[in-house]
Amino acid sequence: MPAPIPSVIQCESRSTLEHELDIIRPQLNLTETEETWDVIFRALSRLIAVCKGGGCDYPCELIAFLRDSSRSVISALNSERSRLSGCAADVIGLAASGLGRSFEPLLLSFLPALLTLCTRPNKLFINRARSSILLIIEHTQIPSILSFLVSSLKEKSVSLRLAAIECVLACLNSFDPQDLEKDARAKEIETAIKLTATDPSAEVRKASRRVFETYKVLFEHRVER
Structure with a gap:
């Protein structure tokens, strides 16, 4: 049985990170089969441990x-195996x-792939994808996220539209108001409200x-105008 993956792998230098990524790369790039999916899962788990151990301190690499x-x-995110899909979602978040x-x-x-996962009938996949999107919103505060969310509000999937409008709310609660006040972003929020105000889903x-x-x-x- 392979040795367990540590929950944290310390990366205190650029060379240490590059060494770890060299270990992960060939395993992560395997094609998923019954024989390989656990290897891919372990590679993703190792990548999570690397991120927790300071890998994010070297953003370029x-x-x-x-x-x-x-x-x-x-x-891996699109896998029907929930453990593998969930681990990939955790890596992104x-x-x-x-x-x-x-x-x-x-x-x-990554954001369109997470939004697509919200169309799955299985709530476990939807909840994991939504949690990762919320982490992206909270920690990156990138205003262009709104464009992806508003576009998703036009899709047929109710679960996707619900996740998208809930994430629009998270953007309003997380983003710098000065970013949101820009006319293009404010109009996107107004579009989101118009698209969903009469949605078939309660x-x-x-x-x-x-x-x-x-x-x-x-x-x-803007409301008063």
Whole structure:
């Protein structure tokens, strides 16, 4: 039986991080089969331990690795094996937490994949994806996240629309008001409210009302116009 992966792997230098990533890379890039999925899971678990141990202190190296390995991480995220998918979601959320705004180059790779996961019928997958998106919102505070969320509000999946409008609310509660006050972002929030105010789903409409109530507090001057 393989040795257990440590919960934290200390990366106190750039060379230590690069050594760890060299160990992870070939295992992570395997094609998922009955024989290999546990190897991929262990590689993702090792990547989590590296992030916890200071890997995010070297953003250039970690971002380059995650960009190069994005297809493998997303493939694991889309796995029908819940342990593997959940571990991939944890990698993305933890990387965003550690990298902060530096996560922005990875947004286009990972946020659409997490949103797509919210269309799954299994609530376990949806909740994990939503949790990772919320971590991205809270720790990166990248205003362009709103564009991805608003686009998702036009999709047929009720679970995706609900997750997206709930995440719009998280953006309102987390982002710097000065970023939100820019006309383009304020209009995106208004579009989100308009798209969901009469949604067929009662849950989506309820979340939309919460967004509108928060919007009224933050943008009182726009409501009065």
